[in-house]
Amino acid sequence: MDGLDRKILAAVQEDGRLTVTELANRVGLSLSPCHRRLRALEQSGAISGYRAQLDANALGLTFEALVFVTMRSADRETVAAFENAVADIAHVLRAQRLFGDPDYLLHVVARDLPAFQQIYDDRLATLPGVQRLNSTLVMKNVVEYKPLPL
Numbered sequence: 452m453d454g455l456d457r458k459i460l461a462a463v464q465e466d467g468r469l470t471v472t473e474l475a476n477r478v479g480l481s482l483s484p485c486h487r488r489l490r491a492l493e494q495s496g497a498i499s500g501y502r503a504q505l506d507a508n509a510l511g512l513t514f515e516a517l518v519f520v521t522m523r524s525a526d527r528e529t530v531a532a533f534e535n536a537v538a539d540i541a542h543v544l545r546a547q548r549l550f551g552d553p554d555y556l557l558h559v560v561a562r563d564l565p566a567f568q569q570i571y572d573d574r575l576a577t578l579p580g581v582q583r584l585n586s587t588l589v590m591k592n593v594v595e596y597k598p599l600p601l
Contacts, residue, residue: 452497455480457601459488460497464598467501504596512560514567515589520555522580529580536578542570553585 475485561567
């Protein structure tokens with residue numbers, strides 16, 4: 452990966468809707484080499500996809516919580532069952548396995564507190580292998596959707 456590839460990545464990270472022509476102009480390449488480099492970056496996995504950023508507040512998902520999960524055990528079957536089950540919960544936007552205690556961090560969105568309580572009671576508390584859940588509410592998002600440093 453060279454400087455031109457990094458310019459391409461920075462440009463599509465900023466605006467994934469750029470046409471290849473616009474991208475080529477922005478990074479200072481002609482159309483064909485830019486298109487080849489873009490396809491190579493996609494095929495290598497450096498670009499894993501394109502998606503729209505949606506505003507959760509505008510869509511009525513105004514309640515955010517971080518849920519820390521401590522597992523009863525860390526055997527492969529329990530971990531796999533937990534991870535598969537948590538991936539199926541639409542309101543869990545991000546799930547991260549951590550070193551140490553707690554074992555997982557979940558970023559959960561909901562319409563409001565009663566909706567979060569229902570998700571918590573009906574879905575999160577019943578996940579396989581969960582020993583303890585601990586939640587904290589998000590007061591304010593300070594940094595969101597920050598591009599990767601290239």
